Amino acid sequence: MPQFSPLPKSSQPLEKGLHKDGRRLTPQRLRVLHLFEDLGSGRHLSAEDVHHKLVESNTKVSLATVYRTLRLLVEMGFLHQLELSENGHRFELANDDHPDHHHLVCIRCGRTEEFECDEVLEAGKLAAERIGFQLVESTLNVRAICPSCTPK
Amino acid sequence: MPQFSPLPKSSQPLEKGLHKDGRRLTPQRLRVLHLFEDLGSGRHLSAEDVHHKLVESNTKVSLATVYRTLRLLVEMGFLHQLELSENGHRFELANDDHPDHHHLVCIRCGRTEEFECDEVLEAGKLAAERIGFQLVESTLNVRAICPSCTPK
DNA sequence: GTTGATGCAAAAACTTTGCATCGTG
DNA sequence: CACGATGCAAAGTTTTTGCATCAAC
Numbered sequence: 001m002p003q004f005s006p007l008p009k010s011s012q013p014l015e016k017g018l019h020k021d022g023r024r025l026t027p028q029r030l031r032v033l034h035l036f037e038d039l040g041s042g043r044h045l046s047a048e049d050v051h052h053k054l055v056e057s058n059t060k061v062s063l064a065t066v067y068r069t070l071r072l073l074v075e076m077g078f079l080h081q082l083e084l085s086e087n088g089h090r091f092e093l094a095n096d097d098h099p100d101h102h103h104l105v106c107i108r109c110g111r112t113e114e115f116e117c118d119e120v121l122e123a124g125k126l127a128a129e130r131i132g133f134q135l136v137e138s139t140l141n142v143r144a145i146c147p148s149c150t151p152k
Numbered sequence: 153m154p155q156f157s158p159l160p161k162s163s164q165p166l167e168k169g170l171h172k173d174g175r176r177l178t179p180q181r182l183r184v185l186h187l188f189e190d191l192g193s194g195r196h197l198s199a200e201d202v203h204h205k206l207v208e209s210n211t212k213v214s215l216a217t218v219y220r221t222l223r224l225l226v227e228m229g230f231l232h233q234l235e236l237s238e239n240g241h242r243f244e245l246a247n248d249d250h251p252d253h254h255h256l257v258c259i260r261c262g263r264t265e266e267f268e269c270d271e272v273l274e275a276g277k278l279a280a281e282r283i284g285f286q287l288v289e290s291t292l293n294v295r296a297i298c299p300s301c302t303p304k
Numbered sequence: 305g306t307t308g309a310t311g312c313a314a315a316a317a318c319t320t321t322g323c324a325t326c327g328t329g
Numbered sequence: 330c331a332c333g334a335t336g337c338a339a340a341g342t343t344t345t346t347g348c349a350t351c352a353a354c
Contacts (some may be wrong), residue, residue, distance in 0.1 A: 029334090120272055136259055327332105
């Protein structure tokens with residue numbers, strides 16, 4: 001009988017949120033969320049990354065379920081979906097300790113740094129208000145070239 | 153013999169930029185750029201949109217060439233590639249009359265509005281400087297829900 | 305005439321879906 | 330034990346690529 005890594009402790013908010021909508025808490029959903037939590041804030045993973053890491057740590061999960069779960073966790077507000085990659089979406093933990101923040105991406109090597117800026121958040125909020133939209137989130141994407149990729 | 157719409161006047165900046173790198177000015181490249189110029193600033197087209205519009209106006213061009221041309225025009229700085237769509241990239245004219253601006257997207261219906269904000273640009277510039285990156289561009293993506301999509 | 309660009313079709317990359325089966329509640 | 334979730338494989342999207350041919354320079 002194969003050895004599986006132990007299931008993480010149940011997540012109260014996840015379980016409650018799921019049951020509220022008649023959904024079920026499954027090991028796969030728990031693992032995906034815990035993967036992000038274990039890695040900590042500020043990690044940007046693709047669906048493929050998530051699948052790889054889970055399979056590596058002996059979690060039985062299909063890529064299709066990873067896609068379904070990531071979409072679900074975004075809808076539920078546990079993850080944010082980032083729009084900064086050229087190829088494929090990336091996901092990060094939506095964490096209260098690490099609120100709305102922005103991304104600085106090197107267009108050559110893909111290195112990504114984060115930063116916070118209240119003025120930017122305020123500007124996004126104002127822009128939405130002024131036109132009568134209801135704000136969901138606003139993020140500043142800064143495209144730049146990092147020191148290692150700067151031509152001498 | 154089929155009737156083709158007349159070729160637009162040659163674009164000096166496009167022609168010069170191409171020749172500088174040993175590239176060639178082709179009718180397809182000219183048409184793609186002129187499509188954006190004719191539509192004016194603030195239009196966000198997918199590769200498929202561009203292909204459709206060109207074929208509609210009797211321009212013989214393949215989808216593969218549209219993709220190749222869009223990438224080229226972005227590299228050359230004639231177009232910007234937007235990162236705001238869930239499915240597929242969108243492109244817009246990079247116009248001096250219509251400088252760095254930001255996008256407000258309805259996450260339900262996709263309606264997109266633009267706005268400008270100097271504070272945001274300044275924040276992006278500062279963030280890049282502080283970490284030693286060389287700024288390329290910074291845009292604020294505001295995700296929101298437009299009035300028609302707001303639940304009553 | 306050279307060599308870069310195009311068109312076509314095939315393939316690659318990414319994501320969704322139908323359906324039988326499994327397992328949570 | 331009902332019905333939501335999963336796995337698998339197939340299909341759908343979006344984008345890229347190899348290669349023969351075409352055409353800009």
